[in-house]
Amino acid sequence: MIISFEQHGRSDLSGGRQINNNGTATSHAGIGQQRQQVFGSGSGSSLPGSAPPSARSYNNPSAGLVRDPPPTYPLQRHQPPPPMYQNRGPVARNEAPPRIIPINALNPYSGRWTIKARVTSKGDLRTYNNPRGGGKVFSFDLLDADGGEIRVTCFNAVADQFFDQIVVGNLYLISRGNLRPAQRKFNHLPNDYEISLDNASTVQQCHEEDAAIPQNQYNFRSIGDIESMETNSIIDVIGVVSSISPTGTIMKKTGTETQKRSLQLKDMSGRSVEVTMWGSFCNAEGQKLQSLCDSGEFPVLAVKAGRVSEFNGKAVSTIGSSQLFVEPDLAEAQKLKEWFAREGRSAPCISISREFTGGGRVDVRKTISQIKDEKLGTSEKPDWITVNATIIYMKVDNFYYTACPLMNGDRQCNKKVTDNGDGTWRCEKCDKCVDECDYRYILQLQLQDHTGLTWVTAFQEAGEEIMGMPAKDLYYVKHEHNDEDKFEDIIRKVAFTKYIFKLKVKEETYGDEPTVKATVVKVDKVNYSSDTRTILDAMEKLRTAEAGSSGVGTSGTRDVSSVERREFGLPANQSDQYGNQSSNGARPHDGGGASCDVCGNTGHVSANCPNTRSGPQGQYMGGGSYGGSGSYGGGLPRQHVGSY
Template sequence: MPVNLTANSISAINAGDVNSKPLVQVLDIKLIGSTQERYRLLLSDSVSSQHAMLATQLNDRVKSAGVRKGSVVQLIDYICSTVQNRKIIVILNMETIITDCEIIGNPKVFSESDSATQKSASGGAHGYPPSANSNNIGVQNLVPTNFSNGEPASFQNSGSNFQSYPPTVQPPYQPRPNYKNHGTIMRNEAPARIIPIAALNPYQGRWAIKARVTAKGDLRRYNNAKGDGKVFSFDLLDSDGGEIRVTCFNAVVDRFYESIEAGKVYVISKGSLKPAQKNFNHLKNEWEIFLEATSSVDLCTDEDASIPKQHFSFRPIGEIENAENNSILDVIGVVVAVNPSVPILRKNGMETQRRILNLKDQSGRSVELTLWGDFCNREGQQLQEMVESGLSPVLAVKAGKVSDFTGKSIGTISATQLFVNPDFPEARNLRVWFDHGGKDTASHSISREIMPGGSKNEIRKTITQIKDEGLGRSDKPDWITIKATISFVKTDTFCYTACPLMIGDRQCNKKVTKSGNSRWLCDRCNQEFEECDYRYLLQVQVQDHTGLTWVMAFQEAAEEILGCSAKELYMMKYEIEDELKFLEIIRNCLFTEFLLKLKIKEEIYGDEQKVKITVVKAGKVNYSEESRFLFDMISKFRSTGRWKETSSWRF
């Protein structure tokens, strides 16, 4: 069937017409870019051809073969930008009209001189050809087209003999005009056209976006080789669901920090786009906007209901168990427990607040949520009062950070937002589930494995499996539980003298040395004490039916193994010198079966890498509970058909 491409649409687009929706043909498609996939197209209106860039959100059209060489497409949304002194069409949206079609016409590469010639010949503003040539528009010269370096070559109608284009005439050199004393040069001050966030790309010149601020970060100060500085960021969401982060530095911070308010809608233009720093930016956008001195941020006085208040991508708690450490995600659950807020000393010496909550959902799992800083006194205090009054509020967490310390847990960061009893479908469904039986449904914590009663959540291994499976040699530690017997305890250095000073609710615990007669000095706290504390540093050899290994047990775990405090054992050996009592305590733990929860991680000692095995928790085997655990494992293996595979494996 005949196909009529929009006459001289390439010329019109280059002249600034981006409001029509022309029909053009795709002559060529090339994949460019090394860091990200971008497609360059060669478009034709049957007379002229022009290069175009495809917005990344349209890449699937090419990958799925919805757009290919010869396709006739309708440009829905597009702009014309100048890149390195060449004009290029940026396609933001388009529709495929005909997937496969022979080449229409005999197009040549568009140039500005062609546009001027067409305008002169037609006398029209858009360069339409005179009516005498109208018969040339439509299905013309349906012959193949060859490409060399992305540019088309023309063929005669026979398809066999081809002729090249006439050489381009180089215009004579003209010196740059001198505008001195000629007055002010007028600039195009027309407002930029608002486009979706998803359509932003570095190839655009003038652009504007209309979006809601969903999160505003704190003002942070930094110091590097270039000197002191300050920075803050905020996140945007538009009516199409596109998200992007905006960052301001130094003088730009002074312009916009006070005027940006979370929840408000702004029109933003004249910023620069740079690749997003994924280490700090969790949004699903490959770009980030950096505002400059010439940037514009205008508050919209009318409330735009088409832009949502927030965008969530909730993950069930059961899926968080397999999430990568340090990944950022959204989660929603019912708050079933809230711990008091406690002061914590950070590594930099600054004190902050910490509060731990417990969330559960329909996945049959629960997770710990750690609130830091101001979250403890704002939402944390509100949640504590609600739980203490018998309520179980629904809490939505936007941008929580996953941690794999003692299982999986979620923590707040500067970009985190908390929503108590929010009004959206996920929260309403969770409330209905909880009030109609979910409250009494048992859930297993993915944050801390319970021993020995919580055996269903344990990862049981044998000692030989630690070496055979290479546990601890990946980037993050491995957490397992073994059932083993204590076969040997090193008694020469089983504890150390520690600083007793309390910093908030946490003890310093750094090693102290004697100063003077009977006082103890802590180099970290720079203080002396009459008495010191004693903390275990116990090396223990453990064995099971597959082999033996050495493990390190610190304070709480060592107390569970030996049954007495480090101070008591120290006094027996060095102060009271009751050697018999000392040896009796050591002998009592030997050849006793324990369930040991281990943390296994490879560390560097000097120039050598060694796998360090630390006892996180220890408990004597309760044989009735252990029997129930074994029966449960047998039933599980039978039901999954793995009984024959594992019948030779024993605890």
């Protein structure tokens, strides 16, 4: 049945009555009766929508019957409940301690986690550029009480936020980081994941020490095991430092310089390996090791996270995340010291890092005669060697050149500039003119050791080390102040000074004629204690090679071949005081076997060479006169032109 509500009345809420459209009121008491009249009552009443025929007539106005509307009920006013926090304090935050989980339990599905760990290593804050843009990044390694290790990486603003806060050796609570697969190219830790921190991450230092978390964790391998390891493997190694070389400077492919220092490490396996320190390691741990070795001690060195390299032999080098520990407080270190004091000092030891004559090494000790005998510099790549020699002669007429002072990026141009005649100088490379030029050294020096003589060229940095003053100051002494006495006094102080020269030897072509040119890369004053140790180490290698060989001579010891002598940096032939080589039993000055080191001809020695008397182009380092002219050996043969 369809019921129309167009004529429904309204409810009087105050009196509980029904007010109809005609203005009459009906009490609620009669509503139930009206419902019974419309829908019936009892079990025989019909359901709404199927009313009996008698009820349908109520909607028929012609029958004089009008159906009352359905009842309405008064609205109830609900009182608001009393406030739950009335007269109470603020809501307390959940101060329960975080749930700490082991590092080894971390995975991308861990949800919310917190780890407690110690920082064992921290890298430098460095910049990078890739196809997606540039930025900055640094990383640090963590170790927890269960021995779990993991690397944490921070980028850009996050790197700035946490870099100063992270200190090696401190304990931290770290949470809300993003876990991602470890990048094996940069991450050597034994964990499948690494953490990347973001702005929501928290790093909180623990001020209470936890003895359950060690300071570091090592997995030492013996030096004998390194020989069979793959290149670029990351290892921990510990041994006794038997020798160490001075710090050298290497030019990287990027055009920047970095420091390098090498040492020999030996252990109870009967093997030794070369360990190369790069960058800041040379100044901190390297200088400490140098001082200990110079004082006659043999310190123990532990290398954590060193990289195995292979270049004509195995070696170990430091990387950004490496750590060096000098005289560490470890059981392995104590065992090594006891072994070395008992038998290790004199025990035979074979190096797995073989010396060679090429390939960019600057710490291979050679003699001057070996430059010619071994044809150094004639291969495709230059040879980098170290010689211990004395300066006996300098060409002083052109000890400098005028250089461009303009900056190209972060480096000075330094190319030669020409005088325009109007007080300005022009640089062809920069295509600009400058009002003032710079002055840089280009020294031509003759060096001598116990095997011979050679010519070398020393540029700015090496020249300043030798002369003890900038090239500009020496230029003003000679050409602006015209103080010849002071100039000669400066030159005289350099006379017969011995240095350790690091040389780059490379063959170059001038006028279709190949010439071997030696350039001084770095100059160090001789540390006689360290230099003596280097010689003793070479002698020890030679003795070990003889003891380990099965070939024995008639006297009970094996004859050393010329190849082995070159390997250990020993001269292949004897020489006289002038550096002339004596071979095949010929006497140095017999006229037939002697050869001049200057011109290469036989029949005379370098002191009597006619080619050294052609003109006063040089300065005899003794400062005295030679042949009444005050000059010594001006003319130079063609084979030395390349040195200029």
